[in-house]
Amino acid sequence: MTIAPFPAARFRRLRRSDALRRLTTETTLSTDDLIWPVFVREGQDAEDPIASMPGVTRRTIDRLLPQVEEAAQLGIPAVCLFPYIEPGLKTEACEAAWDPDNLSNRAIRAIKDAVPDIAVMTDVALDPYNANGHDGIVRDGEIVNDETVEALVRMTLAQAEAGADIIGPSDMMDGRIGAMRAALERDGHHGVSIMSYSAKYASAFYGPFRDAVGASGALKGDKKTYQMNPANSDEALRLVERDLTEGADMVMVKPGMPYLDICRRVKDSFGAPTFAYQVSGEYAMMAGAVERGWLDGDRVMLESLLAFKRAGCDGILTYFAPAAARILNG
Ligand SMILES: NCC(=O)CCC(=O)O
Numbered sequence: 001m002t003i004a005p006f007p008a009a010r011f012r013r014l015r016r017s018d019a020l021r022r023l024t025t026e027t028t029l030s031t032d033d034l035i036w037p038v039f040v041r042e043g044q045d046a047e048d049p050i051a052s053m054p055g056v057t058r059r060t061i062d063r064l065l066p067q068v069e070e071a072a073q074l075g076i077p078a079v080c081l082f083p084y085i086e087p088g089l090k091t092e093a094c095e096a097a098w099d100p101d102n103l104s105n106r107a108i109r110a111i112k113d114a115v116p117d118i119a120v121m122t123d124v125a126l127d128p129y130n131a132n133g134h135d136g137i138v139r140d141g142e143i144v145n146d147e148t149v150e151a152l153v154r155m156t157l158a159q160a161e162a163g164a165d166i167i168g169p170s171d172m173m174d175g176r177i178g179a180m181r182a183a184l185e186r187d188g189h190h191g192v193s194i195m196s197y198s199a200k201y202a203s204a205f206y207g208p209f210r211d212a213v214g215a216s217g218a219l220k221g222d223k224k225t226y227q228m229n230p231a232n233s234d235e236a237l238r239l240v241e242r243d244l245t246e247g248a249d250m251v252m253v254k255p256g257m258p259y260l261d262i263c264r265r266v267k268d269s270f271g272a273p274t275f276a277y278q279v280s281g282e283y284a285m286m287a288g289a290v291e292r293g294w295l296d297g298d299r300v301m302l303e304s305l306l307a308f309k310r311a312g313c314d315g316i317l318t319y320f321a322p323a324a325a326r327i328l329n330g
Pocket of ligand 1 (some may be wrong): 170206207209278280
């Protein structure tokens, strides 16, 4: 970078008017960058607010559809579905995860039927269906990898069959991307893409999400034997490389804001479509402070989302998606 000495260089020259600031903007945020995570529950004509995520609601499928329709009209390219599974359906074997008629698969079909143009992303992990709240099958206190991968492949195929556009493995088992890709190809789902949660950290920022999907009570222990150590960065690159080699179409870093350094390294190292998940705890921090009048809601929302783009992300999973789209669309 070449910089003239002062006063030949005065950085304030290009900041002095809105026109000049817009002209020299390096990064832009648009509705095209957003994926909206939504929570779905059983029943008819009902919804529950999620106390730890002000402004976020868990809805029955019939109540979710108009929201997804509105998201499509706003130009949001994709929604990501998370089901609230009734405690009675959670088992040690997690069979409900690959039931073709489970809540998540019914919701995929309903959305693809009612709003065909919006892309539907899914969550592939056993935790909503697991009696012990883990993302994998537990045997003698251990989360077993290879048996879990077999279950995740069954779950993936059921979601693809239901019409999912993007499969989102959030489980962090080893070898799952290759196994899923091979099964999808074998069964003719050539166009179904995979966004791998490649660098998913064992984070304290997921707390409100576990309230939203009813997993808080179920989880025994922690997820540190499969999710990443927050201290590690080189490992994230190795995981992303591994997942791309196994056939991931897109990769994700999660959580988002505390891990922007990882986003930047991933984008610079691989140039692959890179996403970040601005998770429930990040949302709750901002929404909670806004509720108290401590922060300006629109400004922190847009600044936080722009930061992901500046860090190299192609898009962001964010609970703010509709609110941000309304502003971004002017
Ligand atoms: N697979 C999704 C999560 O684990 C949590 C997301 C969040 O905290 O928003």
